Amino acid sequence: MSGIEKLNHVAVVVADIEAALAFWRDALGLELAGVKDMPEQKSRIAFLPLGGSELELVQPTDPDSGIAxxxxxxxxxxxxxCLEVRDLDATIGRLKGKGIRLTSEAPMTAADGRRMIFVHPESTGGVLLELYEGGEFAETP
Amino acid sequence: MSGIEKLNHVAVVVADIEAALAFWRDALGLELAGVKDMPEQKSRIAFLPLGGSELELVQPTDPDSGIAxxxxxxxxxxxxxCLEVRDLDATIGRLKGKGIRLTSEAPMTAADGRRMIFVHPESTGGVLLELYEGGEFAETP
Structure with a gap:
């Protein structure tokens, strides 16, 4: 039992959200749930639901940010x-015990109060991996 | 109605599947459904289910292949x-009509008989996108 059961989202960094939406929304036909300014992440994000998961198009808004x-x-x-995790502290403890490299010592808290942490690509085979606490799990007791 | 409703999988290219599984399976705790040699794709692939979607770890087996x-x-x-598409021919027609660049003129057929085509990263905002026909759709009439 890993407590990890869902792909929350895949984030794609783009130079121009409108140009990217010309493909994902207008040509491919995905639904656009909304576009949101995220000043704390120095980006604008377009949210496109994909079944139980989501595609996020991320446009940096500050040339000095890591994502830019x-x-x-x-x-x-x-x-x-980004994967959804049932118990973030337990997951972090397990990963640290295995010598996995995280990008911060402790979790960060999102604007909506949910907590997250990132696993460094060095430990995953080249993937920057966000672990996000919460979500609706089908088999919640 | 796009006819596209599900993220089928995210493919990660790795140099060594066993080393990658040390993270994804052993440390993170994902289930490994299996590892399969795919000679027609010049790779070995590990399949890790993630809710209704899947993570695929792809190790090239031929140094001259595109993925290597x-x-x-x-x-x-x-x-x-990879997104699941209900009607691949209709989707291809729509994309060609919008000037979207595909990596082949016609769909390819997988070993299991399913058909697929790739959209070139140039048209998507940097994402190589596989469109895969079929799958179980919740609202199949």
């Missing part, structure tokens, strides 16, 4: 995966 | 997204 530098260096494309 | 060259050039990490 990533875009400048590697070009647009997939940026991170 | 991608690994050598960009390092390990996310390689492509």
């Amino acid at each position: 530098k990533n875009l400048a260096k590697r070009g647009p494309g997939m940026h991170h995966l | 060259k991608n690994l050598a050039k960009r390092g390990p990490g996310m390689h492509h997204l």
Whole structure:
């Protein structure tokens, strides 16, 4: 029992959300749930639900942010995966016990109060991995 | 109605499946459904279910394959997204009508008979996107 049961979202970093929506929404036909300014993340994010998961298009709004530098260096494309975790503290304890590298010592708290932490790509095989606490699990007791 | 309703899988290219499983299976605790040799894709693939979606770890087995060259050039990490499409021909027609660039003129057929096509990253905002026909849709009439 891992307590990890769902892919919450895939984040794609883009230079221009409107240009990216011309493909994902207008040509492919995905629904756009909304576009939100996220000043604390120095980005604007478009949310496109995909079954129980979500595609997020992330446009950096500050050229000095980590995600803007990533875009400048590697070009647009997939940026991170986010999995929903039932008990973030237990997961962090297990990962630290196995020597897995996290990008911060303790979890961060999102604007909506949910907690998250990132696993460093060095430990995952090249994937920046967000672990996000909460969500609706089908088999909640 | 896009006919696209589900994220089928996220594919991650890795140099060594066993090393990657040390994180995804052993540390994080995901279930490993199996590892399969896919000679027609010049790779070995580990399948890790994630709710209704899946994580695939892809290890190239031929240094001359496209995916091996991608690994050598960009390092390990996310390689492509795959969405399930209800009617692939209708989707291809719509995308071609909008000037979207596909990586082949016609769909390919997988070993299991399912059909797929790839959308070029140039048209998506940097994401290599697989469109895969079929799958179980909740609201099948």
